[in-house]
Amino acid sequence: MRVGGQAELLLEPTSPEEFQQAYKTCLERGIAPYILGGGANLLVADGVLPGVVIGTERLRRLFRPGAGGESEEESLAQMPGEFDMALPSGSMVQDDPARDPRLVVWAGCTLPALLRAARDLGYSGLEGLVGVPGSLGGGVAMNAGGRWGDMWDVVESVRVLDADGEFKDVARADCTPTYRNGGLGEEWVVGAVLKFEPKPRLLIQEAMSDYLRTKNKVQPVTEWSAGCIYKNPPAEDADGRSAGELVEQSGAKELSCGDAAVSERHGNFIVNRGKARAADVFELMQTVRTHVLDATGVELEYEVKRWMGDTGEMGAGASRPT
Ligand SMILES: Cc1cc2nc3c(=O)[nH]c(=O)nc-3n(C[C@H](O)[C@H](O)[C@H](O)COP(=O)(O)OP(=O)(O)OC[C@H]3O[C@@H](n4cnc5c(N)ncnc54)[C@H](O)[C@@H]3O)c2cc1C
Structure with missing residues (x-):
């Protein structure tokens, strides 16, 4: 998404043993660390995220x-x-x-x-x-x-x-x-x-190329996003409609908040047009969800994980200064 702030503390283990050591050290100090992979399915609050993030980027083997x-x-x-x-x-x-x-x-x-x-x-x-x-x-x-x-x-x-x-x-x-x-x-x-x-x-x-061609046609692959924002609801709850179809049918595809906007290409993607903040993205996620509920009666569940720090807020003011 290219939004969100900084980790107060970031640990990057280079071996499984170092991962274990980092995790145990957190536990000994009463800290529940955040575990970060590629960050492709995450929305992280603006400002400073209090606590420890353990990133696995260097465990690549x-x-x-x-x-x-x-x-x-x-x-x-x-x-x-x-x-x-x-x-x-x-x-x-x-x-x-x-x-x-x-x-x-x-x-x-x-x-x-x-x-x-x-x-x-x-x-x-x-x-x-x-x-x-x-x-x-x-x-x-x-x-x-x-x-x-x-x-x-x-x-x-x-x-x-x-x-x-x-x-x-x-x-x-x-x-x-x-x-x-x-x-x-x-x-x-x-x-x-x-x-x-x-x-x-x-x-x-051949199979990979076929699948990729199909995805490229319907997903905003060249824009900054976090993949699908909502899970597809169970077929029986939504007459088989996907989350993206529900967003489109509810008229929420036109919505934006700051530089965060529902993708023109796919109703289940929110894209950062340049200077969006995590707070904008989260506000838009909530607004779209309400729109869909009002228009279709279906309550969408977030697929994207949200790291909001101590206060449960996405805005920078919510974070504890270091
Ligand atoms: C353009 C785009 C297209 C996408 N298309 C798809 C798609 O087709 N299908 C799909 O399923 N997803 C898709 N995604 C979402 C994303 O790529 C996947 O969910 C991916 O698996 C996230 O992996 P990550 O390492 O980036 O996880 P992160 O975003 O870093 O973390 C996601 C969650 O996993 C947890 N996590 C990370 N590492 C570990 C670990 N080592 N152990 C335990 N928990 C961990 C985190 O704590 C967090 O809760 C797409 C995303 C983008 C941006």
Whole structure:
């Protein structure tokens, strides 16, 4: 969105162990930190956000099991430990259908980098996430996806930091991800083991290009946004209409607040035309929601996460000075 203020304190761990250390240090001091991925689905208050933000941007690594010479089980089990970097970005690898089609991915690996790596290896399953920004951690937490598939379609297990800051491995069978919710609650993604289907690279690329073309036609991909603002309501509550259709039908597509405006291209996107503040975006989100409720009787739920600091306000005046 390119709105919002600064973190009072920002920690950027470079390994799972540092992530754990940062998180435990916060817990010991009675601080519940914010966990930041790519920030692609976030609205952060203007001014200074009090407290600690732990950003995963430097936890970018991605591994193939067994690439370091150890047995596959060992390398999967030691996810936060030392591995050989298996896949430099842009590397050319041969399709090999016999290869174990799994990847071990740390939380901060970007979704575009992950999709490129999977394509280059001939691993199919995440093509539907083409054009979705953000990180593996955010994607798993939000169960990012759309009409062509969701993040959790390929998750075999997730390594999390639990409420006490201990590493815990959670198998797919023990999780209940739902629409735009990985269902992990207050557990933070350190990394995940992803399992793909082997497929020729060309077919994977073709699917990605098709999906991207379709998305580019209907979404404001070149403007500053946070993706879809509202979740699509259950079909039975809205006669099968999507959140974007409800916004359009309620006449709210013309609305704006300061430099924040409902996208002309897609009713479920709010774009920053240049100098919008978080407070403008949030006000517009609330106004559009009220419009939709009045016009259609459907109460939209926010998909975008909101970090408002201590006071629950989006304006700069709400933040505690440092
Ligand atoms: C142009 C555009 C298009 C988009 N299209 C789509 C789409 O098609 N489908 C879709 O689902 N989304 C879409 N999005 C939204 C966004 O890309 C996804 O929700 C993405 O998964 C967010 O990841 P992130 O790393 O940026 O998370 P952030 O925005 O940083 O965080 C989002 C939430 O995830 C939590 N989180 C972040 N990292 C972790 C972690 N390691 N462990 C636990 N929780 C964590 C945060 O605390 C926060 O609550 C779009 C966004 C944009 C800007």
